[in-house]
Amino acid sequence: MLNVSDLKVALDADAGLVKAIDGLTLSIARGETFALVGESGCGKSMTALALMRLLPENGKVTNGTLDIDGNEIFALPEAAMRKVRGGKIGMIFQEPSTSLNPVMRVGDQIVEAIEAHTSLRGQAAREKAIDWLRRVGIPEPERRIDEYPFRMSGGQKQRVMIAITLAGEPDFIVADEPTTALDVTIQAQILDLLKQLQKEQGMGMLLITHDLAVVSGMAHRVALMYAGQIIEVATAQEFFRAPKHPYARLLLQALPDSSKRGGTLAAIAGTVPPLWQEFHACRFAPRCDKAFDTCGKRPPALTHLSPTASVRCFLYEPEAVAEAARNGSGAPAAAPVTESHGVEAAPVKKTLGDVLLDVQNLRVKFAIRKGMLRRVQGAFHAVDGVSFQVRAGETLALVGESGCGKTTTGKAIVQLLRNQAVIEGKAVFNGADLFTQEGEALRNARRSIQIIFQDPFASLDPRMRVFDILEEGLLALRPDLDANTRRTNLERLVDQVGLRRDALARYPHEFSGGQRQRIAIARALAVEPKLIVCDEPTSALDVSVQAQILNLLKDLQRELGVSYLFITHNIGVVEYIADNIAVMQRGRIEEAGSAQTVLENPRTDYTRTLLAAVPRIEAAAA
Structure with a gap:
């Protein structure tokens, strides 16, 4: 085809x-x-x-x-x-x-596609659009078809x-x-x-x-890409059962799950090399744990191992291995893995501190406006009576379906909904209610509480260079730092989140989605907060960078005692990083407890449904 x-x-x-x-x-x-x-x-x-x-x-x-x-x-x-x-x-x-x-209602955008490529028109096209919204899981499609994109969550x-x-x-x-x-x-x-x-x-x-x-x-088939080239092709069964390229093996080892709790994920050091340079050697060699002399001398060709499998690696070129043996350097054995394991470490039992954030009966209501004059006709309860606590050094995972109120809860806590919604309840942080703070007190609280947004493109100013984006928070919330210290801190920070330092001079549009998410994470970390609301912080990241970020977040928590309210739908990440879990549905917390208890012995049907829907590599590979 x-x-x-x-x-x-x-x-x-x-x-x-x-x-x-x-x-x-x-x-x-x-x-x-x-x-x-x-x-x-x-x-x-x-x-x-x-x-x-x-x-x-x-x-x-x-x-x-x-x-x-x-x-x-x-x-x-x-x-x-x-x-x-x-x-x-x-x-x-x-x-x-x-x-x-x-500026177009979502229904109009779907109808536009239907009328452009099918024979349906008018009301028939609108009915078809409603049917498509229903099929992709949008609740109340008859009502939501007339809404604008900004009124929907990222997942919707x-x-x-x-x-x-x-x-x-x-x-x-x-x-x-x-x-x-x-x-x-x-x-x-x-x-x-x-x-x-x-x-x-x-x-x-x-x-x-x-x-x-x-x-x-x-x-059915998988192609692994690196630095502009395909480096391995295989059937899905072959790829997950016995990956050939060292990069493929490291990717599988970087996947988070409960078996790696307390350990360090196998993150791949470095980043993808800049593609404006001429390559005269293997592009992955600087990051490869199997590299030998030949890898730095010439680029490898794509070697066909079977009708369904190919790999771009000198480990599978007999001539290259023989050449390395003659030169005395020796090529390491090509040993595909059959399972993915993290770096072994003895589980560490965390000692949590005092309560840092205490959310009590939080309710967030948005006005429903209808008619030409957009008069208020009612209220939508996005969050309806949520209560939880986050202790110093703790990671509380807030999980649930898209639109259940997870992001709204996070935004309400960091005071980003004051002029958009009616907020009731309390959010006591360091002994003071965030919802009643004003002026300098609110500014000081914001230095201690940061947020990593779900959509990095919408949260980064397209007219500012990355250095200015990261420095903006330091200028506003850390006036005690001089210019040299700020630059040194930011250079160290981009290294930590897996970006090259030349990224500081570039604009957001010059990066991929995953790279922009790393910038957003760096911005939140820049002012060294005590609590970070992480709204899907790794959803746009590939597994190797995700491993880097999760390792970084764990290191910061261990060194600085920072706490995380971790909003995510990635159960693998939850299994690895969370101390406690709160499961949300329709604006309420349905179940809460330790990560081990909720994941191994869920009490509600909704939690069991969530866990049953999680895709697993082991089941597919079998």
Whole structure:
């Protein structure tokens, strides 16, 4: 159905010509799901944009062909591409906040796709749009169809984006992180829907994701990408049972779960190298634990191990191994792993301090406005009587479906909803009620409480360089630091979150989604707070960077005693990092307790449903 041959994409950047994709070749059959995985910045999303011919203005395809059902896509005029996009190829974008039109109701955006690519019009198209909203799990679709994107949570906006893509009934889908912002139950629902459509329509799919558990349950074949190149291709069963490339092995070892609690995740040191340089050696060698002399002398070719498996590594080139033996350097044995294990460490029983935050009967109400004059017609209770405590040095995980009130709870605590909602109850922090503080007292509290937002693109000022974004908090909340100390602290901080120091001079739009999330995390950490509200802080990160960030958060907690209110739908992260768990549903806490108790012996049907929906690599690989 789809064949890409020797695709090369270059971007004209200030640093030089960036070779974002360097010789990518792949083929996808009808009804097949082909997964493209790898670290943020390796070229996955650029591959998706190239296939859709939606490259940025400074980007161009310098080589290669794209054939879909006998049509050479790169040769079509732009007018013909309008029929291909949406009708022949649909794309689910990574960031719904930047993909949805903020001044159009979500229903109008879905109807627009239906009328452009199907025969339905008018009321029939609207009814179909409501049906798509229902199928992707939007509650009360008859009402929500007339809402604007800003009134929806991140996960709900992602579901709308998926509905728009599927509404055009395409033959082929490029899914760029389609379930990143979704909780596990809706993720399972969406993945089941995509599987059903594939079965009914023979739809092919290029699945771009960093969630290896999703890949194991969805993909027929897997391609691992690094620094613009594919470095391993295999069937999903082969990839998860016995990964060949050292990078693949390290990725699987970086996955968090309960077995690694108290230990350190196997994070991969360093970052993806800048792609404006000429490569004369293996691109992964500086970070590889299996590298030998030959790896630094020339780039490896893609070695075909079988009809279904290929790998770009000297460990599988007999000539390279023999050359290393002759030179006396010796090549380490290529030993694929069969299981993923973290760095062994004896579990450490944490001693928690006094209560740092005490939330009592928190209620958050938003006005419901209707009519041309937008008069108040009622109130929506987003949070309805929530109570919990966070102790010094504790990580409390707040989990639940998208739209259940998790993010609203976090925003209310850090005082970001004062002029938007009616807030009742108490949030006592260091002995003072946050909801009654004003002026200097509130400023001091904000130095001690920071938030990492779910959507890094919306929370970073596009007109400011990264250095200015990170320094802004220090200037406002740490006036005691001089300019040299601020720069030194920020340089150390970007190192900690896995970014190169040249990132400080760049703008947010120059980074991938995962890299922008690292910037948002660095900004929250910059003022050394006592409590951080982490709203899906690792949802946009690949597993290797996620491991770096989780290790960093644990180190900071151990060294500084910082506490976390960890809002997430990633149960693997919860299993690894949380001390206690509170499960939310429809604005209320349904169940709370220690992480071990809630995960191993859930008391409510809702918690059991959440845990049952979590994708697991072991089950899929078996």
